[in-house]
Amino acid sequence: MSRPITQGVSCEVCNIQRAPGEIHPRESRLLKGTTLLICNKCEAGKKEPRSFIIIVARTKGFEAVSDYIKHERYVGKTIEAKEIIK
Numbered sequence: 702m703s704r705p706i707t708q709g710v711s712c713e714v715c716n717i718q719r720a721p722g723e724i725h726p727r728e729s730r731l732l733k734g735t736t737l738l739i740c741n742k743c744e745a746g747k748k749e750p751r752s753f754i755i756i757v758a759r760t761k762g763f764e765a766v767s768d769y770i771k772h773e774r775y776v777g778k779t780i781e782a783k784e785i786i787k
């Protein structure tokens with residue numbers, strides 16, 4: 702279920718536009734069945750979109766994403782406890 706890759710694609714993790722060859726579709730590690738367009742840099746860092754980490758933390762608990770938060774495997778401002786706590 703990959704989407705077609707055209708000119709000037711933005712990585713769905715870091716939101717930076719990359720050349721088509723630098724972006725690849727990959728299934729999210731956190732939200733199974735969701736395909737991400739991810740750049741080589743984010744892939745190398747095993748990163749996931751910040752919003753996915755918050756969603757999973759809220760639904761499955763902090764333990765499910767503790768590694769992502771501890772090692773900052775996302776892009777953007779630091780995820781705060783108040784964003785996770787319901």
Ligand SMILES: [Zn+2]
Nearest residue numbers: 712715740743
């Ligand atoms: Zn990226």
